[in-house]
Structures are given as structure tokens and as C-alpha cells.
Amino acid sequence: MPQDWLNGLIGGGLIGAGAGLYLLGAGRIAGISGIAGSVVDGLLDGLPRRALSAWSESLLFALGLLLAPIPFLALGGEIDIRIAAGAPALIVAGLLVGFGARLGSGCTSGHGVCGGARLSKRSLAAMATFMAVAIAVVFVGRLV
Amino acid sequence: MRKIVAFVAGLVFGLGLLISDMANPARVLAFLDVAAIAEGTWDPTLAFVMGGAMAVSALAWLIAYRRSAPVFGGSLPGAPKQSIDARLLGGSALFGAGWGLAGICPGPALTAAGLGGAPMLLFIGAMLVGMMIYNRVDRMLTAAPA
Numbered sequence: 001m002p003q004d005w006l007n008g009l010i011g012g013g014l015i016g017a018g019a020g021l022y023l024l025g026a027g028r029i030a031g032i033s034g035i036a037g038s039v040v041d042g043l044l045d046g047l048p049r050r051a052l053s054a055w056s057e058s059l060l061f062a063l064g065l066l067l068a069p070i071p072f073l074a075l076g077g078e079i080d081i082r083i084a085a086g087a088p089a090l091i092v093a094g095l096l097v098g099f100g101a102r103l104g105s106g107c108t109s110g111h112g113v114c115g116g117a118r119l120s121k122r123s124l125a126a127m128a129t130f131m132a133v134a135i136a137v138v139f140v141g142r143l144v
Numbered sequence: 145m146r147k148i149v150a151f152v153a154g155l156v157f158g159l160g161l162l163i164s165d166m167a168n169p170a171r172v173l174a175f176l177d178v179a180a181i182a183e184g185t186w187d188p189t190l191a192f193v194m195g196g197a198m199a200v201s202a203l204a205w206l207i208a209y210r211r212s213a214p215v216f217g218g219s220l221p222g223a224p225k226q227s228i229d230a231r232l233l234g235g236s237a238l239f240g241a242g243w244g245l246a247g248i249c250p251g252p253a254l255t256a257a258g259l260g261g262a263p264m265l266l267f268i269g270a271m272l273v274g275m276m277i278y279n280r281v282d283r284m285l286t287a288a289p290a
Binding site for chain 2: 004005007008009010011012013014015016017018019020021022023024025026027028029030032033036037040041044045053056057058060061062063064065066067068069071072077079080081082083084085087089090091092093094095096097098099100101102103104105107108109111112113114115116117118120121122123125126127129130131132133134135136137138139141142
């Protein structure tokens, strides 16, 4: 277990470093729902010329996430992705996560890693809300 | 240069999710399962990840507040909005329900897209549809007279 916690701290530090690099280098918040949502919005609404560079930055950040397993595996990292939920639960969960994070202006990264770290009241309220609801859902899931 | 920064930032962020094992939904659910505390099987790893991430991110904010602009052009984010409204709390509650149901949030979903097989792709597809639905609902809410 302590090895897991150490990996957690190191991995967490890298997550913070990625967010910090995006903030200090480009002035942008590394909120993944915002990044994915802005890519979706750009595809649905069309892109005026002045919005094109911000949109392509979002797309490139998402591409970085998608390709991260390549260097990780090449460096000998091991990961076992275990998904317990069945197809109906995954569909409902995905819809709730996508819609909810956009309505609430952020998810674990935007409100947690970014907003929470600068003690934004809105982000702290959002974090408290989604943590409490997620814990409650897992608890109820134990009973059914 | 900003585009290279965006790609590298995403890559580093994703590596962090993989090293910490947060791209693995079972690991996230093991943290959210607080009833396991009484059973002695609770997994606190997510708290270490969030603590490490927020500490480094806070440092970046402290540096940002001393600068007038980002290193590669553009502008820094303004002061955070203050109003805690129904959209913020309702959206966060819906997000939390989905997160608790599957143990997957947007960052780990994209990072593990190529590793999690069909179930992960199903989740990502539904998440993108959820974002498309929001796009339309938001337009209706904004167009409606206040």
C-alpha cells in the first residue's frame, strides 16, 4: 500500500505539473471536461477564425492525454484497467458525467486540481458536492 | 509554441493519471467506497493523488499571480467567479452521480481510451453525447427570456 501512495503522490505531482504548464505557458485551465466540451462545441457550432487557435489547443491537450499510454508503456509502466460497470450503467454514467460536468462548469480536474488549488469558492463547493454524491452512489450500490 | 505547450501539458497530465493508477476505474471506486473504512480495506490513494496535484497546481497559481501574462502569449485567467448557483451545484451533483456509478471522469476516460477496450469507448461515447446534449440545452436556456 505505501508504494501505491508514493505512486499516487508522484503521479499527482505530474498531474499538477501538467496543469501548471498549461496555466503558465498558455494561460489556460487544465479542466478536461472544459477541454473536451469546447472541442464538441466547436464541432457543433462551427468555429469563427478568431476561436480556431484556442480550439486547436484544446484538441492538442486532449491528444496528449490520448497518447500518454505510449511513453508510459514504453518506459515499462504497467496498468490494468478494470471496469466493473455493465453497458447500461456505463451509458447512464457517461451521459451524467458529460452533461453534469458541462452544466457545473467543471469536473475533478477543473474544479479539483485547478480551481480548488487557488481556493475558488465555486470550485470548493463543486468538489464537496460531487464527492458527496459519488460516495453516496457507491454506498447505495453496495446495498442493491 | 502554445500548441506544443498544450500537447506536452496533456501528455504530462496523462502520465500522472497512469502512474498514480487513477486511469483505472476500480482504483477510483475503491476510494469512493467509504464503507470499506470499517472493514479495513479502504484505498486512500486518490487523496494522495489529489493532494500532490493540488500542491503543485497551487504553486503554479502563486507564480501566475506574480506574472502579467503567460510565457507564450495570451492572457492569464481572471479572478474566479464568486456566485454559487443552482447550475454549479446541480451540474456537480449529476457529475458526481455518474462518477460514482462507473468510477470514470473525463481525464482518466481520455487517457485510458486506448487501454480500456469496448467498455471505456462506450463510456466516452456516452460522455460526448452528454456534452452535445448540454450544448443544445445551454443554447435553449440562453435564448429563453430571463
